[in-house]
Amino acid sequence: MRRLAVVCLVLALTVGLFFLAGCGNKKADTKAGSVETITVWTNSTHSKDLVTQLVEEYNNGPGKEKGIKIEYTVHGGDYQKIMEMAVESDQAPDLLYVIGGKPKVASKGKLIPIAEMPGGEEFLEQYGDLSRNPKFSYDGKVYSVPFNLVTIKLVYNKDLFKEAGIVDENGEARPPKTWDEVREYAKKITAAGGGTKYGIAFPMRWGGYPEWTLIKPFISSVGHDIFNHKTGRYEFSDFKELLDWLLEIKKDKSYFPGPEGLDNDPARAYFSEGKVGMVFSASWDVGVFNDQFPAKIDWGVADIPVLDLNNRYREWMNAADFLCISTMAKKKDLNKVMEVYKWFHSDEFLVKMYENSKFIPYKEEIIQMATKKPDKKGWAEFSNIKNGYMAMSLPDNLISLEGPNYRQVFMQVWTGETTIEKGLADLDRRYNAALDAAIKQGVVNISLYKDEDFDIRL
Numbered sequence: 001m002r003r004l005a006v007v008c009l010v011l012a013l014t015v016g017l018f019f020l021a022g023c024g025n026k027k028a029d030t031k032a033g034s035v036e037t038i039t040v041w042t043n044s045t046h047s048k049d050l051v052t053q054l055v056e057e058y059n060n061g062p063g064k065e066k067g068i069k070i071e072y073t074v075h076g077g078d079y080q081k082i083m084e085m086a087v088e089s090d091q092a093p094d095l096l097y098v099i100g101g102k103p104k105v106a107s108k109g110k111l112i113p114i115a116e117m118p119g120g121e122e123f124l125e126q127y128g129d130l131s132r133n134p135k136f137s138y139d140g141k142v143y144s145v146p147f148n149l150v151t152i153k154l155v156y157n158k159d160l161f162k163e164a165g166i167v168d169e170n171g172e173a174r175p176p177k178t179w180d181e182v183r184e185y186a187k188k189i190t191a192a193g194g195g196t197k198y199g200i201a202f203p204m205r206w207g208g209y210p211e212w213t214l215i216k217p218f219i220s221s222v223g224h225d226i227f228n229h230k231t232g233r234y235e236f237s238d239f240k241e242l243l244d245w246l247l248e249i250k251k252d253k254s255y256f257p258g259p260e261g262l263d264n265d266p267a268r269a270y271f272s273e274g275k276v277g278m279v280f281s282a283s284w285d286v287g288v289f290n291d292q293f294p295a296k297i298d299w300g301v302a303d304i305p306v307l308d309l310n311n312r313y314r315e316w317m318n319a320a321d322f323l324c325i326s327t328m329a330k331k332k333d334l335n336k337v338m339e340v341y342k343w344f345h346s347d348e349f350l351v352k353m354y355e356n357s358k359f360i361p362y363k364e365e366i367i368q369m370a371t372k373k374p375d376k377k378g379w380a381e382f383s384n385i386k387n388g389y390m391a392m393s394l395p396d397n398l399i400s401l402e403g404p405n406y407r408q409v410f411m412q413v414w415t416g417e418t419t420i421e422k423g424l425a426d427l428d429r430r431y432n433a434a435l436d437a438a439i440k441q442g443v444v445n446i447s448l449y450k451d452e453d454f455d456i457r458l
Contacts, residue, residue, distance in 0.1 A: 111324050135321065150284070159298055203264040247414075
């Protein structure tokens with residue numbers, strides 16, 4: 001009898017342990033299964049370290065509580081090709097930065113409109129009407145939201161300015177205010193450089209040249225981009241004086257040698273080493289000159305020069321987006337995907353970006369929320385947007401252009417293959433012909449790009 005009792009006790013304990021183990025495994029499985037990994041891709045190399053740190057903090061904090069893990073990947077210079085291949089083969093991440101134009105991706109049904117996400121409509125209310133802005137929408141549906149501002153300034157080497165005698169009454173380096181002064185100062189710096197230092201650098205091998213280093217800075221002098229939003233036409237001919245100026249610089253031989261083979265990274269590295277007096281730079285270059293290629297010189301940031309100080313326009317600045325939502329996210333819990341999307345666009349996240357000199361926030365209120373001033377050299381000047389205007393989108397990515405694009409034609413002008421007048425007139429003719437065709441085919445809705453009240457005069 002006693003032996004039977006012992007056996008029964010052992011059986012009871014065994015069964016109990018079995019059920020406990022089963023319950024324990026079930027709980028663990030439920031917890032493990034509730035963790036959703038949300039994949040995110042960008043090409044933002046300059047903010048990689050900070051964002052990776054914030055993602056890790058999120059994963060170990062709010063993410064763990066909500067059953068969310070963010071997998072954040074930053075691709076390099078080949079990002080556009082990688083992104084396009086992933087989208088085409090349905091291997092895109094859940095959230096991604098779309099480069100090369102959203103209509104191209106959205107029109108193929110590869111993106112989810114934000115309003116169709118859980119809580120999406122409420123989320124969009126804080127941004128006003130973005131449906132008419134091709135930068136953030138396609139076919140009346142919004143696919144991304146404003147995240148940061150990109151500005152352009154003239155960065156100059158104070159040491160070389162002083163060596164060339166370009167100083168004010170206090171002996172401080174005096175940055176140029178006009179395009180004529182840029183040319184004049186470039187000549188002086190090159191002359192004082194003794195064949196080892198040069199006035200200005202043109203990274204003509206870079207894909208962003210001449211858009212970022214010539215055209216956008218020159219908008220302050222002509223009042224519009226290559227596409228004039230007021231008339232709804234391409235007007236390259238208004239940039240004649242810019243190319244006149246460029247060829248004068250060439251004639252002066254006051255530029256860093258070999259611009260045709262000079263990429264942007266080497267150009268910025270040469271500036272940081274003290275071999276170049278001036279470069280036109282975007283706000284992301286603050287990180288470049290402080291971290292990527294730490295400047296060995298004393299450098300400053302100046303407003304964009306103009307042709308005529310009495311007839312100037314606002315400086316170009318672009319409201320950029322950050323992430324879109326891929327249709328691949330439908331395989332995940334969309335509530336959790338939206339949680340991650342909102343976190344990346346939260347005021348708290350943007351404050352961190354601003355405080356660490358990574359991005360200039362789209363909203364002025366973000367700057368006011370900051371508890372510390374960014375300590376990166378040059379950041380305050382690049383963040384000064386009082387004389388800037390919010391650039392509208394161009395229809396470039398939607399038109400089918402025949403013949404060389406404006407980047408190629410600008411190079412032909414530089415090398416003497418064509419004249420300024422012929423080159424610009426040809427660009428006007430071909431770009432507007434392509435635009436008219438795209439409008440006729442219904443590819444371009446010109447009302448999204450034309451604004452008869454467009455006026456950026458200061």
